[in-house]
Amino acid sequence: xxxxxxxxxxxxxxxxxxxxxxxxxxxxxxxxxxxxxxxxxxxxxxxxxxxxxxxxxxxxxxxxxxxxxxxxxxxxxxxxxxxxxxxxxxxxxxxxxxxxxxxxxxxxxxxxxxxxxxxxxxxxxxxxxxxxxxxxxxxxxxxxxxxxxxxxxxxxxxxxxxxxxxxxxxxxxxxxxxxxxxxxxxxxxxxxxxxxxxxxxxxxxxxxxxxxxxxxxxxxxxxxxxxxxxxxxxxxxxxxxxxxxxxxxxxxxxxxxxxxxxxxxxxxxxxxxxxxxxxxxxxxxxxxxxxxxxxxxxxxxxxxxxxxxxxxxxxxxxxxxxxxxxxxxxxxxxxxxxxxxxxxxxxxxxxxxxxxxxxxxxxxxxxxxxxxxxxxxxxxxxxxxxxxxxxxxxxxxxxxxxxxxxxxxxxxxxxxxxxxxxxxxxxxxxxxxxxxxxxxxxxxxxxxxxxxxxxxxxxxxxxxxxxxxxxxxxxxxxxxxxxxxxxxxxxxxxxxxxxxxxxxxxxxxxxxxxx
Amino acid sequence: xxxxxxxxxxxxxxxxxxxxxxxxxxxxxxxxxxxxxxxxxxxxxxxxxxxxxxxxxxxxxxxxxxxxxxxxxxxxxxxxxxxxxxxxxxxxxxxxxxxxxxxxxxxxxxxxxxxxxxxxxxxxxxxxxxxxxxxxxxxxxxxxxxxxxxxxxxxxxxxxxxxxxxxxxxxxxxxxxxxxxxxxxxxxxxxxxxxxxxxxxxxxxxxxxxxxxxxxxxxxxxxxxxxxxxxxxxxxxxxxxxxxxxxxxxxxxxxxxxxxxxxxxxxxxxxxxxxxxxxxxxxxxxxxxxxxxxxxxxxxx
Numbered sequence: 001x002x003x004x005x006x007x008x009x010x011x012x013x014x015x016x017x018x019x020x021x022x023x024x025x026x027x028x029x030x031x032x033x034x035x036x037x038x039x040x041x042x043x044x045x046x047x048x049x050x051x052x053x054x055x056x057x058x059x060x061x062x063x064x065x066x067x068x069x070x071x072x073x074x075x076x077x078x079x080x081x082x083x084x085x086x087x088x089x090x091x092x093x094x095x096x097x098x099x100x101x102x103x104x105x106x107x108x109x110x111x112x113x114x115x116x117x118x119x120x121x122x123x124x125x126x127x128x129x130x131x132x133x134x135x136x137x138x139x140x141x142x143x144x145x146x147x148x149x150x151x152x153x154x155x156x157x158x159x160x161x162x163x164x165x166x167x168x169x170x171x172x173x174x175x176x177x178x179x180x181x182x183x184x185x186x187x188x189x190x191x192x193x194x195x196x197x198x199x200x201x202x203x204x205x206x207x208x209x210x211x212x213x214x215x216x217x218x219x220x221x222x223x224x225x226x227x228x229x230x231x232x233x234x235x236x237x238x239x240x241x242x243x244x245x246x247x248x249x250x251x252x253x254x255x256x257x258x259x260x261x262x263x264x265x266x267x268x269x270x271x272x273x274x275x276x277x278x279x280x281x282x283x284x285x286x287x288x289x290x291x292x293x294x295x296x297x298x299x300x301x302x303x304x305x306x307x308x309x310x311x312x313x314x315x316x317x318x319x320x321x322x323x324x325x326x327x328x329x330x331x332x333x334x335x336x337x338x339x340x341x342x343x344x345x346x347x348x349x350x351x352x353x354x355x356x357x358x359x360x361x362x363x364x365x366x367x368x369x370x371x372x373x374x375x376x377x378x379x380x381x382x383x384x385x386x387x388x389x390x391x392x393x394x395x396x397x398x399x400x401x402x403x404x405x406x407x408x409x410x411x412x413x414x415x416x417x418x419x420x421x422x423x424x425x426x427x428x429x430x431x432x433x434x435x436x437x438x439x440x441x442x443x444x445x446x447x448x449x450x451x452x453x454x455x456x457x458x459x460x461x462x463x464x465x466x467x468x469x470x471x472x473x474x475x476x477x478x479x480x481x482x483x484x485x486x487x488x489x490x491x492x493x494x495x496x497x498x499x500x501x502x503x504x505x506x507x508x509x510x511x512x513x514x515x
Numbered sequence: 516x517x518x519x520x521x522x523x524x525x526x527x528x529x530x531x532x533x534x535x536x537x538x539x540x541x542x543x544x545x546x547x548x549x550x551x552x553x554x555x556x557x558x559x560x561x562x563x564x565x566x567x568x569x570x571x572x573x574x575x576x577x578x579x580x581x582x583x584x585x586x587x588x589x590x591x592x593x594x595x596x597x598x599x600x601x602x603x604x605x606x607x608x609x610x611x612x613x614x615x616x617x618x619x620x621x622x623x624x625x626x627x628x629x630x631x632x633x634x635x636x637x638x639x640x641x642x643x644x645x646x647x648x649x650x651x652x653x654x655x656x657x658x659x660x661x662x663x664x665x666x667x668x669x670x671x672x673x674x675x676x677x678x679x680x681x682x683x684x685x686x687x688x689x690x691x692x693x694x695x696x697x698x699x700x701x702x703x704x705x706x707x708x709x710x711x712x713x714x715x716x717x718x719x720x721x722x723x724x725x726x727x728x729x730x731x732x733x734x735x736x737x738x739x740x741x742x743x744x745x746x747x748x749x750x751x752x753x754x755x756x757x758x759x760x761x762x763x764x765x766x767x768x769x770x771x772x773x774x775x776x777x778x779x780x781x782x783x784x785x786x787x788x789x790x791x792x793x794x795x796x797x798x799x800x801x802x803x804x805x806x807x808x809x810x811x812x813x814x815x816x
Contacts, residue, residue: 029595034560045640264800269613274748473622476603477618
């Protein structure tokens with residue numbers, strides 16, 4: 001039977017059947033235990049419940065997708081693939097929105113083809129991706145320009161985008177500054193805004209070590225935790241105010257960075273990453289187990305809110321001899337004042353990081369970081385002290401993490417080791433990676449996307465981390481340099497190269513493999 | 516004395532499990548020079564498949580059930596290992612240095628939450644199946660127990676290790692694997708299918724991790740989706756301790772980590788045992804980065 005199909009498909013048919021069969025086998029292995037059976041807790045132990053419709057659907061979809069990819073290998077069949085992909089996309093979309101569509105058209109609600117909304121979504125996305133791939137292939141074949149010309153066009157397009165970035169950055173800053181006074185602004189918007197800006201600040205802080213110095217730090221959350229706990233503990237045991245604690249939180253985090261950084265900075269890239277991850281976990285375990293001081297997993301609550309620069313409190317009634325904020329300025333009392341104040345506080349702190357970063361990039365130390373990122377060994381032979389340069393990056397980056405941590409503690413009013421898990425580090429890292437490792441604007445956009453989107457799609461919260469993990473992989477495959485890649489040196493000798501001409505990605509990659 | 520002996524037995528059992536996982540790390544690092552951060556999750560999937568399979572095969576006689584579960588879990592987990600390499604790592608060959616590691620972190624987060632989404636966040640219990648054991652020693656009221664299960668875990672590990680070493684050292688596929696480890700370009704020139712060999716490495720590593728997953732399901736009787744993270748880190752520590760890239764090193768490192776952890780938990784405090792493991796990782800990397808049995812790495816310009 002299979003043989004007759006194979007021969008009917010002409011030459012290469014046999015290997016086609018083989019490949020599709022392999023895909024089906026892998027698909028079955030991936031789905032049969034984990035998707036086909038749901039384990040359900042029952043009185044007598046676990047019970048299994050079948051989900052066979054989903055299994056069959058997934059395997060069929062995988063085989064069809066594989067068939068599409070195989071067909072794309074030989075030119076001339078793209079139209080079929082594009083049509084098939086588009087069909088799948090439409091079916092997925094119709095399944096997803098069938099309630100709405102049926103309502104609008106006044107029809108009966110028809111039975112869905114996909115077994116679940118998740119699968120309908122995946123079918124739609126998969127079909128769309130396949131159709132787009134096919135369409136791109138068609139347009140490439142029909143256009144007369146060569147690959148080099150196309151690359152050049154993309155390059156100049158990228159150039160224009162980079163020019164637009166400045167405009168965009170200005171608009172974004174303006175938007176951030178006026179957000180509290182926008183007509184749509186409310187408590188919820190302000191909270192999400194504050195959260196996003198906190199992550200923007202964390203991303204910019206981590207960017208110094210990942211984006212500039214080129215070291216992968218998987219334990220950044222440790223410094224965030226040190227900052228948060230140093231303010232929380234200081235307030236609890238010593239009664240320190242936020243403004244007094246803020247510099248100390250940064251200093252403490254920086255010194256932690258230096259202490260941790262000193263032994264591990266000699267390590268190679270991925271070892272370094274794992275060791276920083278280990279340190280992050282150690283700090284978390286200490287916070288959990290040092291019950292007498294940190295209150296262990298229960299966390300610290302009742303962390304005081306910051307006052308208005310020592311002039312007024314942000315509470316309803318003044319205390320400690322300070323008037324309340326609304327009394328001081330003669331305003332009507334509103335609980336929004338504190339939210340807006342906290343928002344502006346984090347915006348100011350983030351702005352400080354941005355200005356600092358932009359400036360330090362042009363100093364010798366900043367240039368040394370960039371040089372180090374590109375070629376470690378060349379740097380050493382040019383007389384740059386690798387350890388001190390890396391240590392500086394580590395310490396400064398940690399200090400920003402500590403500042404953000406102190407802010408986090410005062411905003412939440414409650415912290416526990418739960419807030420400082422590895423996932424948090426991974427999210428901050430993903431922001432930096434997605435933003436393009438080095439581009440401040442890119443990081444801000446990435447933070448807005450990665451933190452803002454899950455807030456928008458709250459109903460889909462359980463899919464959040466799955467999508468996050470898959471997204472990280474896809475970015476590495478399609479745009480390993482991030483959404484807005486930026487690898488030009490900040491400072492160039494006048495006539496060395498035409499300005500704004502980035503190093504071809506191939507050459508950079510090759511150079512790094514050779515290291 | 517009796518207490519020490521008991522801790523040594525427990526540590527050896529735990530260490531065998533770590534050793535099996537560590538082989539996956541060490542082989543992948545040996546052949547493509549990346550830390551397969553998602554390997555801990557592969558092991559977790561092995562354990563979950565074991566839970567499902569044990570529940571499905573609960574009517575069969577015990578020996579048959581265990582054999583079937585082992586086989587089933589190995590096949591399924593190997594398929595996951597293969598897919599992870601194909602989807603997340605192969606497209607990144609020749610990309611910049613940290614790309615595979617970041618991709619691996621993404622894969623690890625994905626797999627963890629994928630399993631949570633499909634099977635729920637709660638612990639999955641398995642009824643105890645192999646009970647009883649020998650009393651090795653009696654000292655006062657303290658009896659040293661060596662359970663049948665512990666014997667099974669250690670013996671299975673030893674058999675697998677022996678078989679695996681034999682495979683790598685004598686078969687044609689093993690030779691190809693070693694050739695790729697030394698020089699991929701040269702191996703490709705001599706007709707070795709490098710892509711297939713790398714895939715094979717992932718499949719084998721995942722298969723061994725699956726055995727570890729089955730064993731841990733039997734040993735602790737409970738599995739959750741977060742199981743792979745810590746075990747993966749410790750197994751990686753074991754691989755580094757033994758000398759990354761070295762097979763006997765991975766086994767030795769695994770057993771050492773298991774012993775250290777058991778002794779630490781037995782004599783100091785069990786809350787801090789994870790700190791012990793991480794501290795070892797840091798100390799080894801700083802003072803002896805090539806590990807106990809590894810070759811020192813030469814920095815090439």
